[in-house]
Amino acid sequence: MLPLSPEEITAILLSLKVASVATLGSLPVAILVAWLLARGRFPGKLALDTLVHLPLVMPPVVTGYLLLLLFGRKGLLGGFLAEHLGIVFAFRWTGAALACAVMGFPLMVRAIRLSLEAVDAKLEEAAGTLGAAPVFVFLTVTLPLMLPGILVGIVLGFARAFGEFGATITFVSNIPGETQTLPTAIYAFTQVPGGDAQALRLTAISVAIAAAALIASELLARRIAKRAQA
Amino acid sequence: MSLAVDIHHRLGGFTLQAQFKCQPGITALFGRSGTGKTTLINLIAGLLRPQQGRISIDGRVLVDTEQRVFVAPHRRRIGYVFQEARLFPHLNVRHNLLYGRFFARHRADRIAFDHVVDLLGIAPLLPRRPANLSGGEKQRVAIGRALLSRPDLLLMDEPLASLDAARKEEILPYLEKLRDEWRLPIVYVSHAIPEVTRLADSVVLLSDGKVQAVGSVAELSGRLDLFPLTGRYEAGAVLDAQVARHDEAYGLTVLHCAAGEILVPRQPRAIGERLRVRIRARDVTLSLERPQQSSALNIFPGTIAEMAGDGGPQVEIRLDCNGAILLARITRLSVERLGLRPGLAVHAQIKSVALDGGSLGSARQR
Secondary structure (H helix, E strand, O other), rough: OOOHHHHHHHHHHHHHHHHHHHHHHHHHHHHHHHOOOOOOOOOOOHHHHHHHHHHHHHOOHHHHHHHHHHOOOOOHHHHHHHHOOOOOOOOOOOHHHHHHHHHHHHHHHHHHHHHHHHHHHHHHHHHHHHHOHHHHHHHHHHHHHHHHHHHHHHHHHHHHHOOOOHHHHHOOOOOOOOOOHHHHHHHHHHHHHOOOOHHHHHHHHHHHHHHHHHHHHHHHHHHHHHHOOO | OEEEEEEEEEEEEEEEEEEEEOOOOOOEEEOOOOOOOOHHHHHOOOOOOOOEEEEEEEEEEEOOOOOOOOOOOOHHOOOOOOOOOOOOOOHHHHHHHHHHHHHHHOOOOOOOOOHHHHOOOOHHHHHOHHHHHHHHHHHHHHHHHHOOOOOOOEEEEOOOOOOOOHHHHHHHHHHHHHHHHOOOOOOEEEHHHHHHHHHHOEEEEEOOOOEEEEEEEHHHHOOOOHHHHHHOOOEEEEEEEEEEEEEEOOOEEEEEOOOOEEEEEEOOOOOOEEEEEEEHHHHEEOOOOOOOOOOOOEEEEEEEEEEEOOOOEEEEEEEEEEEEEEEEEEEHHHHHHHOOOOEEEEEEEEEEEOHHHHHHHEOOOO
16 A cells, blocks of 8 residues: 555545544533433423434434534624633634534434443442432442443544534535545545545545454453453 | 431332430341342431431431431441442452541541451452352452441441351351440341240341331240241240250250250350240240150240230240240140140150251340
8 A cells, every 4th residue: 555645644544633622522421411311300301302313313404503603703693702711713723623523423322321221220229228329329230231332432433523524514615634534535535536546545444444443442342341240 | 326217108009117225235137038128228328219208316316207317328337238249340359348447547546457357257258259259248248348447337238148058157156246245226127036036135026017016025026926036937025044064965055044054056155155045936846744754855834924826726935934935836736635725734845956056046144
């Protein structure tokens, strides 16, 4: 295989950065939402459930466009954030991360919620009778027992973020060095004459990274399962 | 310590209505399955909120629906040993034990870790994971974990129910030690008469969600009217006795009680040790004259104090043997043939082999 061009390396690194930030940034929120959906009893639970899952079923371009309307420079939230906090999403890599986070969110929440529902509430009761306050019970009993599900959620979220295309390109366009991730770079190469070789190379790298993530998560899950039995 | 419970709680079509006070020592919540025993201790632990009522320990209110007081379970200082142990699967035995201790770390009267580990004989288990423990081992760890959280009161929900007879025998002595050495008040839920007889100082008898009787084991076990609630098969009187001597030649142990001497198969007990002997009503036979040539070793003279029968083939009889209460269940046919009636002097016979280790429990030593 030919050595990678600087442009390609930039796209790969940016993709990794965007996917990592999107995954880790949305993880605490995903855990909170999963907890609310699994254990919470409040009005509007169905609405929250629907909202969380919408990106899974809507066309990605719709999600991207809605993000543009909300977080664009003149958007409802975008203007406020830029003015008061100096956070800009539009046409920045942070916007790509936001788009990826939103798209990966339902998958993360689903996996974490399933693992949370599998945690025996009786163990949490037992922890309570031993003197642990609810927050502490969550941190020392619930969270460790959810760990396999959280890992699966991270991998699914990361894979989804890494492959995100539609919402990203709609929201933050395809600017090399700023918002051009691996998928948008591949798309760009397929649009120019003679870009086939580069597109193919990036495709192979994309496959390799995705496979590596899956294998890593499988190995981790096995180690956790082994530890639980040991 | 005194626990006062007065609650009214409805769960579907079931209503639990309980009012009682517990004194120090082991209080058994006794009743058949489905009579609300577990609901009741879940209310005490705070895992359930009563619809109406009040629960307090030594005047410290845990819940009072009128005053809108509800103390969260983790602030109640009530230990709970569940039927299924509920050990944390992701922690080893040592960390399971230390879990509750961490929250009691500021208390002056904390318990030495090694002491509990020794008491329960769990030192070899410390590095292991709960998944690799037997049922009896899990239950011992669960008891240790609850003890180390330094509770003011310990709740035990049929901790032996899921264990076979051998494992039960493995744990019962630890519970007796707990009762005698630690003076920790315990509410012990059970539907097994042998356990209750061995362990309990007092009994709260539950039936259909209502408290039917409260009293000492000896008091309640001697009441014929409670037979239908306690179960006829296991029903019997409980006598306080003391080990007098061992007869090594015949492999017997001689006990002293108010009724006289009781001979039982050789028991690994010290001379002078106080025991409770449960004599099942079905193991007692009656005769009008002192039997001269009988294989039964235990013969007590007494008088018939009370007779109860529902017209069925069996009659329950309460005997007064020199102040000790003995219960006998015999056929209505025998009652008529012998002309038994209250006030009549009779002799009660009990086969020694009917009294095994399961009939004997350590009484609180004085």
